[in-house]
Amino acid sequence: MTDHKTFRDPRRSRGTSRSRVANVVGVVLLCAMLAGCVTTAGGVLGDLSRSARSAASDLHSAALALDLYSRGDSTIGVSETALDDAVTDLTSQQESVSSLSVSTSQERNARAAILSRLDVAVHAVIRGKEALTEADGAESVHSARKQATRDASRMKALAIRLEKLW
Amino acid sequence: MNKLLGLALGVLTAIGGFLDIGDLVTNSVVGSRFGLTLGWVVIVGVVGICLFAQMSGRVAAVSGRATFEIIRERLGPRAGVANLAASFLINLMTLTAEVGGVALALQLASSIEPWLWMPVAAFAVWLVVWRVKFSIMENVTGLLGLTLIVFAVALFLLHPDWMQLATQAFQPSVAPAGAVPEAGTTYWYYAIALFGAAMTPYEVFFFSSGAVEEKWSIKDLGESRLNVLVGFPLGGILSLAIAAGAAVVLLPKQIAVTSLSQVVLPVAEAGGKLAIAFVLVGIVAATFGAALETTLSSGYTLAQFFGWSWGKFRKPAQAARFHIAMIICLLIGLGVLATGVDPVAVTEFSVVFSAIALPLTYLPILLVANDPQYMGKYVNGRVTNAFGMVYLVIILVASLAAIPLMIITGAGA
Numbered sequence: 001m002t003d004h005k006t007f008r009d010p011r012r013s014r015g016t017s018r019s020r021v022a023n024v025v026g027v028v029l030l031c032a033m034l035a036g037c038v039t040t041a042g043g044v045l046g047d048l049s050r051s052a053r054s055a056a057s058d059l060h061s062a063a064l065a066l067d068l069y070s071r072g073d074s075t076i077g078v079s080e081t082a083l084d085d086a087v088t089d090l091t092s093q094q095e096s097v098s099s100l101s102v103s104t105s106q107e108r109n110a111r112a113a114i115l116s117r118l119d120v121a122v123h124a125v126i127r128g129k130e131a132l133t134e135a136d137g138a139e140s141v142h143s144a145r146k147q148a149t150r151d152a153s154r155m156k157a158l159a160i161r162l163e164k165l166w
Numbered sequence: 167m168n169k170l171l172g173l174a175l176g177v178l179t180a181i182g183g184f185l186d187i188g189d190l191v192t193n194s195v196v197g198s199r200f201g202l203t204l205g206w207v208v209i210v211g212v213v214g215i216c217l218f219a220q221m222s223g224r225v226a227a228v229s230g231r232a233t234f235e236i237i238r239e240r241l242g243p244r245a246g247v248a249n250l251a252a253s254f255l256i257n258l259m260t261l262t263a264e265v266g267g268v269a270l271a272l273q274l275a276s277s278i279e280p281w282l283w284m285p286v287a288a289f290a291v292w293l294v295v296w297r298v299k300f301s302i303m304e305n306v307t308g309l310l311g312l313t314l315i316v317f318a319v320a321l322f323l324l325h326p327d328w329m330q331l332a333t334q335a336f337q338p339s340v341a342p343a344g345a346v347p348e349a350g351t352t353y354w355y356y357a358i359a360l361f362g363a364a365m366t367p368y369e370v371f372f373f374s375s376g377a378v379e380e381k382w383s384i385k386d387l388g389e390s391r392l393n394v395l396v397g398f399p400l401g402g403i404l405s406l407a408i409a410a411g412a413a414v415v416l417l418p419k420q421i422a423v424t425s426l427s428q429v430v431l432p433v434a435e436a437g438g439k440l441a442i443a444f445v446l447v448g449i450v451a452a453t454f455g456a457a458l459e460t461t462l463s464s465g466y467t468l469a470q471f472f473g474w475s476w477g478k479f480r481k482p483a484q485a486a487r488f489h490i491a492m493i494i495c496l497l498i499g500l501g502v503l504a505t506g507v508d509p510v511a512v513t514e515f516s517v518v519f520s521a522i523a524l525p526l527t528y529l530p531i532l533l534v535a536n537d538p539q540y541m542g543k544y545v546n547g548r549v550t551n552a553f554g555m556v557y558l559v560i561i562l563v564a565s566l567a568a569i570p571l572m573i574i575t576g577a578g579a
Contacts, residue, residue: 050579053420060419061428068431073438077277078430085425156420 042166052159058086059152066145083129179308180397186456187267188363194429197412202334211364212402223390226377233374234470237530252523259516261460262499266509267453270426307455314448318407320436355571362521368463375466464495524561
């Protein structure tokens with residue numbers, strides 16, 4: 001067996017190690033950037049329909065959290081966090097949809113429709129979160145859940161319409 | 167009697183310690199989007215981690231030295247540095263995700279913003295690594311992690327259509343009934359993520375370094391095999407239960423998991439507040455335990471590569487660089503989280519990058535476990551080597567496909 005101290009090389013090997021580590025870090029960052037930036041299937045309309053799908057998922061998630069809370073099956077911590085997470089995700093969808101560059105009137109109209117629905121969705125979830133702490137909790141939570149479910153269905157319908165346009 | 171209790175404790179902590187934030191999130195994401203159609207990947211991943219964990223445990227028990235130390239000595243500094251860079255960076259990413267995971271779990275319990283919990287979690291990790299005995303640390307987090315069995319209990323309470331789950335699992339297709347149609351590339355992207363989550367490299371380094379910490383010898387080989395071969399598969403069953411719960415509750419509502427709060431919704435649906443209490447204790451224990459393991463693994467990999475004095479069995483003053491390295495890694499992880507990055511996104515990236523780095527981690531272990539100079543008569547047998555070779559091919563394919571799939575699918579978007 002060789003003593004591992006034998007391998008302790010001078011600066012040259014240390015320099016090579018550093019540059020190798022720097023290369024690995026570079027590749028990692030590049031991949032993460034590429035993965036975040038690439039427009040996937042369907043072009044802009046594809047991105048818009050995926051945003052609508054994602055927003056529908058957030059709204060369904062908010063509705064489920066409100067439903068569990070109103071049945072006494074969930075804690076205030078879990079319900080509030082689920083609604084906060086839904087708002088964060090919906091807001092991030094708003095930002096990514098706003099930043100999409102559209103080139104045709106069809107894409108422009110689709111983006112405007114989604115942004116309008118996303119605005120309604122954010123308000124619906126925020127309303128649901130407020131309902132959790134209101135005095136007449138049960139009634140407000142019930143109505144917020146129904147609203148979130150309705151908005152989710154509309155958002156899903158919009159996503160399906162857009163998918164047909166690819 | 168004491169021997170039996172010791173064996174049971176080892177198996178129980180192996181089950182409880184098997185899951186981490188990567189397993190919790192990835193299994194739930196996959197269950198909510200693909201049902202149980204990727205269940206086969208969990209099985210492939212669990213067999214793989216059993217294979218390499220028992221191999222590295224054997225290397226440590228026979229040679230009395232941790233795997234990483236031998237890899238550097240056996241393969242030289244050039245190959246060693248590739249192994250170090252890949253393992254260390256993935257480990258750092260996983261450490262960041264775990265600390266973020268502790269904070270997210272505490273947010274679920276308290277409604278307090280996670281960024282306020284992050285420094286608390288990092289400080290607690292450092293304190294435990296600094297002060298608490300290795301065996302206590304491992305046993306307490308492992309046993310508390312057992313409360314995650316609530317995922318399996320919840321699945322039964324949900325009264326699922328078992329035939330439908332079995333059909334999804336045994337006749338895998340890209341889009342099970344009721345799911346949003348997904349592209350085939352997205353299916354394979356998540357297959358690799360799930361494989362990376364099951365075979366995270368830190369588990370192997372922690373297992374082998376832990377063997378040195380606990381002074382395993384050849385007579386402990388049986389116990390180590392039992393821990394791995396019984397504990398890990400049972401932990402794998404919990405992974406499948408998480409995916410199945412998401413498939414039963416979230417998939418029909420077309421809720422695609424993007425946050426930890428959604429991971430617990432199926433449990434709440436099945437068992438109410440009591441089940442939530444169990445699952446929150448389990449998630450905090452699992453993520454905190456994994457944060458401890460990844461912090462220690464950061465110190466282990468660096469110290470073993472550079473030949474520093476290391477180990478919790480030594481007083482911190484006798485392993486100063488090992489402890490300082492861990493503090494720096496915790497601070498880096500905390501710094502990354504302070505940028506406002508979503509810990510769940512870090513988790514999703516960390517499991518995929520784990521898959522990319524797998525060949526650099528597992529090939530050296532296979533080489534060392536076959537070297538009679540270190541292993542004597544305890545070198546790998548034919549069957550182990552045959553499995554090892556099959557897994558090297560799978561690992562290589564997963565590693566090569568991961569980056570193109572990540573780019574094509576927009577990281578599984």
